[in-house]
Structure formats: structure tokens, C-alpha cells
Amino acid sequence: MALLLDLPNELLFQITIYLTHHDIFHFLRANRRLARLLQTAQFDHLRRFRSVDHGRRALFHAAAREDTATVAELVRIGAHKFPGSRIHFLNSAIQNWCSAKTISIFLRCGIEADGTDTRGRTPLTIAARKGRADVVEVLLKVEGVRVNAQCHNGKTPFMLAALAGRTDVVRLLLEDERVDVGLRDTMPNSCTVLWKAVEIGHRKVIKLLLDDGRSDPNFLSNGQTPLHCAIQRGHPEVVLLLL
Known part of the structure; x- marks a missing residue:
């Protein structure tokens, strides 16, 4: 050398x-x-x-x-x-667990915050699904970021975080008034995020949604309310939350 x-x-x-x-x-x-x-x-x-x-x-x-x-x-x-x-650069960076500080550098240097991959997923979608609350916080500060962006199956970052049981991310997104908690995906038998969380049994997520007050606890899917679903699925702790 x-x-x-x-x-x-x-x-x-x-x-x-x-x-x-x-x-x-x-x-x-x-x-x-x-x-x-x-x-x-x-x-x-x-x-x-x-x-x-x-x-x-x-x-x-x-x-x-x-x-x-x-x-x-x-x-x-x-x-x-x-x-x-084939994968949006920021999506790849988030999936590879780059730090929130590194993601911030990429954003400041001009990499777009809302680019999508072949499945229509944005960086916020990936970060929410992965439970990267620190990265979600960074992305929510980007002016004009599409907080309700729907991927090819219609799911939003909020939906994916809730269905994956990412309570820290769900809490962050609920604090953002731009997030539409009532959006539904485009899958057959589409239902609300609360209904799906009840079906899965994510008790902490369900409590956050109920405390927020914007989710309809009486929404019907196939003739069943979330309470009926909780009873049928055998989630006693969820039943108590819904009563």
C-alpha cells in the first residue's frame, strides 16, 4: 500500500x-x-x-x-x-435494517419517500409492516408523504402495522390526523382493521383502536360483528375489551 x-x-x-x-x-x-x-x-x-x-x-x-x-x-x-x-431503494434499505439516521440521510439527499416497488409498496408501507417505528417517525415528517398509500391488495401502512401486531407503529399512526383508520383493502370479504385485528387476536392493537374511537365496533362482516368474531375465534380477553 x-x-x-x-x-x-x-x-x-x-x-x-x-x-x-x-x-x-x-x-x-x-x-x-x-x-x-x-x-x-x-x-x-x-x-x-x-x-x-x-x-x-x-x-x-x-x-x-x-x-x-x-x-x-x-x-x-x-x-x-x-x-x-426491482425493489425501490428505500424499501431495500429499510428491509436491510438501515438505521433511521441513515434513512434520513437518503431522504435529505433527494431519494424519494413515496417510490413504490413492483407490489405497490412504499417505504412507509415496508417500515410499518416491519415494525420500524423509528423509520416510520422519520417518514411521517416528510412533507407530502402518502400516509394512506395502498399497495396492490389495497392495504395501507396502518392496516399492515395493525395486522402484524406492531403496537408502537399503530400508536404513531393513530397520532397522525392524516391517517384514515376507516379505509378497507380491496380483497374479497374486505372488512375494517378493527375486525381483522379481532379475528387475529391482537389484544394490544384492539385496545389502541378502541381507545382512539374512530373504529366502528359494530361493523358487520358476513353478518358478524367483531364481538361475534372474538367469541367464535376463542379470544376471551378480546371479548372483554369489546363488551
Whole structure:
């Protein structure tokens, strides 16, 4: 490495022409001086080859270093949405448990908060279903974010959080006046979130919904109220909540 660092900058740049992105990436991590010198080479390589994996890896590592200038430049050249990407970048970041701080950096650097994947899921949808309350809180602060966005089966972030028993996320979403708790999905025999939560037996979620007061405890699905459903499903604690 010492011999490499002794080379003139011009020669180092020339060498990068013959390197793969993988090699450039490891050079960038090996030494701060190389990182500063070869960053332009990394950008050029990404522009030429437009590799989904390399683009995302570069973004993740730059954000982990809190290098917002590099993240912004990578976003500018489209590293987060190179052709062949089937999953929205932020969805992937949330699924891979990137921290809320990292997600905030991506948002500040221009990655859209409402992009969808092939199933119509937004980052808020993924974060809610995964129980990522910290990320949900970040996304709710984004101006204009679609809090009631419905994916291909009609489910919203609120529905998915409730059905997964994510009480922290449900509580956060109930505190946001933009959230429509009465929306129903587009599946056959569609019913309310409260009814589905009763069917599953998520007692803590049910209590949150009842305390909120906007969910109809008498909604009929196939001729049954949530109370009938709780009795039939054998959820005695839920029955007591509904009485």
C-alpha cells in the first residue's frame, strides 16, 4: 500500500481505468487519501456500467460514513435506481435494517419517500409492516408523504402495522390526523382493521383502536360483528375489551 501511495495522482487515476468497481471500492476503503483521489473514478465507473449492486453498495457505505456530499452525488447520477432494480431503494434499505439516521440521510439527499416497488409498496408501507417505528417517525415528517398509500391488495401502512401486531407503529399512526383508520383493502370479504385485528387476536392493537374511537365496533362482516368474531375465534380477553 505504501508503494501505491507513492505514485503520482495522475498515474493513480490512469490505473483506475483498468480496475473493476469492486477494486475501486476496496481502494476507497483502504486509505483516506485514496478515497479522496478515487471518488471521481468511482462515480465515472458507476455512470458507465450502471450496476444496481455497486450503486446501492456505494450509497449504503457513504451514508454509513455520514458522507452526505457523496450520497448526494450518487443520487444525482441515479445510483439508487439503475436499470434492473426491482425493489425501490428505500424499501431495500429499510428491509436491510438501515438505521433511521441513515434513512434520513437518503431522504435529505433527494431519494424519494413515496417510490413504490413492483407490489405497490412504499417505504412507509415496508417500515410499518416491519415494525420500524423509528423509520416510520422519520417518514411521517416528510412533507407530502402518502400516509394512506395502498399497495396492490389495497392495504395501507396502518392496516399492515395493525395486522402484524406492531403496537408502537399503530400508536404513531393513530397520532397522525392524516391517517384514515376507516379505509378497507380491496380483497374479497374486505372488512375494517378493527375486525381483522379481532379475528387475529391482537389484544394490544384492539385496545389502541378502541381507545382512539374512530373504529366502528359494530361493523358487520358476513353478518358478524367483531364481538361475534372474538367469541367464535376463542379470544376471551378480546371479548372483554369489546363488551
